[in-house]
Amino acid sequence: MAEHKQEHLAEKDFIDEKVDAENISVILEEDENSPIPEVAAIVSNKDEPNLPVMTFRFWVMAVMFSCILSFFNQFFWFRTTPLTLSTLVIQLLSYPIGRFMARVLPAGRLNPGPFNIKEHVLVALTANCAGGTAYAVDITVIQKVWYNQDYGFLANFLLILTTQTLGYGMAGVLRRYLVYPAAMIWPNNLVQVAMFNTLHKDEDLQPGQWSRFKFFIVATVCMFTYQWIPGFLFPVLSAIAWVCWIDPKNHVLATIGGTKGLGVGAISLDWNNIVSYLQSPLIVPWWAQVNIALGFFLIAWVMVPIAYYTDLWDAQRFPILTADLFKTDGDEYPVLDVLKDNTLDRPGYEAIGPLRISTFFALTYGIGFAGLSSMITHTWLYHRHKLVAQWKQSRTQSEDIHHKLMQAYPEVPDWWYATLFLIMTAVSVFICEYYHYMPWWAVFLAILLACVFALPVGLIQALTNQQPGLNIITEYVIGYILPGDPIANVTFKTLGYISMAQAMTFTSDLKLGHYMKVPPRAMFWAQLLGTVIAGLVNLLTATWLLNSQKDVCTDESVQFQCTYVRTFYSASVIWGVISPNLMFGPTSIYNAVNYFFIIGFFLPIPFYFLKKAFPNTFLDYVHIPVLLAATGMMPPAKPFQYTNWLALGFAFQFFARRYRSEWHLRFTYVMSAAFDSGVAFFGLLSFFIFDIRDVGMPHWAGNPELPYCKLDGYPLMQPRSGKRDPWFSPKDKTAPKYNFSKPFVAPPAH
Structure with a gap:
């Protein structure tokens, strides 16, 4: 009996609408309505069966x-x-x-x-x-x-x-x-x-x-x-990573405060950016948001930095947060080179090497x-x-x-x-x-x-x-x-x-x-x-x-x-x-x-x-x-x-x-x-x-051609090819090939 009572109490705690229920009057007696107070407060216990529906x-x-x-x-x-x-x-x-x-x-x-x-x-x-x-x-x-x-x-x-x-x-x-x-x-x-x-x-x-x-x-x-x-005139407002603005050449600041990193302190004034991947925060119950917050902080801000800076699974060869696919040296993984008739070709796979994420x-x-x-x-x-x-x-x-x-x-x-x-x-x-x-x-x-x-x-x-x-x-x-x-x-x-x-x-x-x-x-x-x-x-x-x-x-x-x-x-x-x-x-x-x-x-x-x-x-x-x-x-x-x-x-x-x-x-x-x-x-x-006409906002301080945080989203160690080097333009053929055994140190920006 006590176990059932305890389960009932825990179950009620899952429903975080008590304040709402207290502010809506419920006229009917409890036994005439739903036993759940939130439902009794919002859902009518009357019906008109004769109303037309599929009109x-x-x-x-x-x-x-x-x-x-x-x-x-x-x-x-x-x-x-x-x-x-x-x-x-x-x-x-x-x-x-x-x-x-x-x-x-x-x-x-x-x-x-x-x-x-x-x-x-x-x-x-x-x-x-x-x-x-x-x-x-x-x-x-x-x-x-x-x-x-x-x-x-x-x-x-x-x-x-x-x-x-x-x-x-x-x-x-x-x-x-x-x-x-x-x-x-x-x-x-x-x-x-x-x-x-x-x-x-x-x-x-x-x-x-x-x-x-x-x-x-x-x-x-x-x-x-x-x-x-934020969507057209002043895109910088979509993601203000002020932490890495302190020193754009500092890779640690970019990793911690960058919008492509851990995002500590980053501010968004763009509703679309905030709700892109999650439901609107205006409708998710607060108790559920607390669980999401706890899980997020433990995983993204505790487990991930520890794993990254201890170089777990060669973490520093890749960006801290990405779904891209890589070779062991940090370059992009050539998926089509390991496929034959759209199935895995083992000789090709052995030649390219294992996939890294x-x-x-x-x-x-x-x-x-x-x-x-x-x-x-x-x-x-x-x-x-x-x-x-x-x-x-x-x-x-x-x-x-x-x-x-x-x-x-x-x-x-x-x-x-x-x-x-x-x-x-x-x-x-x-x-x-x-x-x-x-x-x-x-x-x-x-x-x-x-x-x-x-x-x-x-x-x-x-x-x-x-x-x-x-x-x-x-x-x-x-x-x-x-x-x-x-x-x-x-x-x-x-x-x-x-x-x-x-x-x-x-x-x-x-x-x-x-x-x-x-x-x-x-x-x-x-x-x-x-x-x-x-x-x-x-x-x-x-x-x-x-x-x-x-x-x-x-x-x-x-x-x-x-x-x-x-x-x-x-x-x-x-x-x-x-x-x-x-x-x-x-x-x-x-x-x-x-x-x-x-x-x-x-x-x-x-x-x-x-x-x-x-x-x-x-x-x-x-x-x-x-x-x-x-x-x-x-x-x-x-x-x-x-x-x-x-x-x-x-x-x-x-x-x-x-x-x-x-x-x-x-x-x-x-x-x-x-x-x-x-x-x-x-x-x-x-x-x-x-x-659709390829017309965009001209570049200015609020819409820069290059990001303010130039190392945001880049790994601590660059691949030998230098393909992800943010300090050299794609047309610059003299980009250095980095030694994989050393951490990436940014050269002066031009």
């Missing part, structure tokens, strides 16, 4: 916004500084459009009354499924840019379609454990519920007080206007191993009783008032999910065999991995808003089974990892529909609609950029360096071309990375017993899988982006939430969506006005 207005806006959002996000995915336009933007924009259509369309079947909240939710759900960029697009890109392959548009689209929708079939099982139970709150959905409720009810505004929609419009315009400064890059893989194994232990320690109880109750017992209200609607039959799952599996087998992506049996193995990890990952995301990925374990497994084949490796990774991730997307949206009382069958078809549209638009956008932009995804391109895709490519070489046996096996210098699996497995155990011994302390907020996943986006994310992200998180999710709670409740989430929108509009407009 003409829905179809028009769903298709339109799915196309727009999928194009925007795929376009910015290629950008040197990526950006993701959130569904909150569509949620806000669709509201006035829906009301306008309700006003101007003739009354009848096309216009069945006022634009209602369930229509609005369904539009947002469709756009949410269209908002993420299809992971399989990266396979198409690396095939064209690096491996000189192209299987054709049909093969690419079928691969995208299957990997994006196969996981939806898993949601039919997951909904019993991740949607119906009241404890599975999915914190990010509460943000959307709050926005829907406030948009569809008359705000009780005081004289001179702004509505949320007015605030959104003004904030979007302000951010759009401001973004021209930055020590930080190797450590991130180790941390990823630890995070994956810790997730298994954490789920067992904290949630085993809940899983058993839910298994027993899933078919017989309603969880709370929201689940009871949903009984008014026909549930999606299990055979719908099963049919979708089987059809997509069959198509996956066909395209992988016919187009030679990978063998048929690898399809089943990838799907099995996704199924095994879907539930524990879903439990973590439903409680913490953080999703541990399967990308590392999938490429690790197939790298041992099919070594030397990069395309098979990334295909297996995509099928295994993204099937699980898409299952989470579908389940999260089901929970949002559960909160808003949207008919489940309407949600099912709306989510499929958004996913199919997004897959097509993603591929069309990627194909257009690959064919129209010169030097796309290379260092020569200023605007489209494709940081995500380049990391994806590096992973395809590490795990596919070279394979984990050569890269992390017994003969490799990186062999110790494998021990992180064991470390991660045992790490949650002492914290579990410490929490039981010392309840109601800061230990209640320590979440090992979230902590270990903190640096999961590095690289390509840089440390200075984390520090600025955490600073904004402190300002809004801690300070504003605690000391300006009324303002925080009304405007913080709206501001996040507005800032994303303003930056996105600036990015597209500047591209079509300037970038």
